[in-house]
Amino acid sequence: ELKVEQNPLFLSMQEGKNYTIYCNYSTTSDRLYWYRQDPGKSLESLFVLLSNGAVKQEGRLMASLDTKARLSTLHITAAVHDLSATYFCAANYGGSQGNLIFGKGTKLSVKP
Amino acid sequence: NAGVTQTPKFQVLKTGQSMTLQCAQDMNHEYMSWYRQDPGMGLRLIHYSVGAGITDQGEVPNGYNVSRSTTEDFPLRLLSAAPSQTSVYFCATVRDGGYEQYFGPGTRLTVT
Numbered sequence: 001e002l003k004v005e006q007n008p009l010f011l012s013m014q015e016g017k018n019y020t021i022y023c024n025y026s027t028t029s030d031r032l033y034w035y036r037q038d039p040g041k042s043l044e045s046l047f048v049l050l051s052n053g054a055v056k057q058e059g060r061l062m063a064s065l066d067t068k069a070r071l072s073t074l075h076i077t078a079a080v081h082d083l084s085a086t087y088f089c090a091a092n093y094g095g096s097q098g099n100l101i102f103g104k105g106t107k108l109s110v111k112p
Numbered sequence: 113n114a115g116v117t118q119t120p121k122f123q124v125l126k127t128g129q130s131m132t133l134q135c136a137q138d139m140n141h142e143y144m145s146w147y148r149q150d151p152g153m154g155l156r157l158i159h160y161s162v163g164a165g166i167t168d169q170g171e172v173p174n175g176y177n178v179s180r181s182t183t184e185d186f187p188l189r190l191l192s193a194a195p196s197q198t199s200v201y202f203c204a205t206v207r208d209g210g211y212e213q214y215f216g217p218g219t220r221l222t223v224t
Contacts (some may be wrong), residue, residue, distance in 0.1 A: 021164040031211055043215045088154055098143040098213060109213035
């Protein structure tokens, strides 16, 4: 059974600092997703990682995937207040392209 | 293109009432799914469909029914609502052969 664990669940950062969110998953998965969610809103897709060693970057966010360690990371560089949100990772399971198991989310608060 | 639409946006039900949450898409995607999101739990898959006439259960299917008579629509039925079904419900689609998930705006359901 696939389980996805994120840590930390809560993260309070100062602007300008760097930090990493970790996402561990328990069994083999084809794909690893990262999403952002603002309060009261739907999910916004950030990254889809498809293979071992995949690295993707968008602005101050960079995601990587290590399938051997079953670990993905979301690195935040020089955080700004606009990055405050909840971040979810999810892994694909069950042989159907769309079935995802989500982590519980990391609530990020960036303070000036 | 409207993408993925969900109605209603908000709903309050009394215990034991029934209702149908609507999800529609105009992208001709074969795969559609329903998730629920509870505080601190991430999203959990309720039911999914890989095409018209084909549905299957996800992680938390109890208390919910689905059917898929057309490619465009994937309604979620609560036959006898319970307070434990208070949640935010998201519909998602995936293009056949693709992996990008398209989430709807969500329906916030409260059962009293």
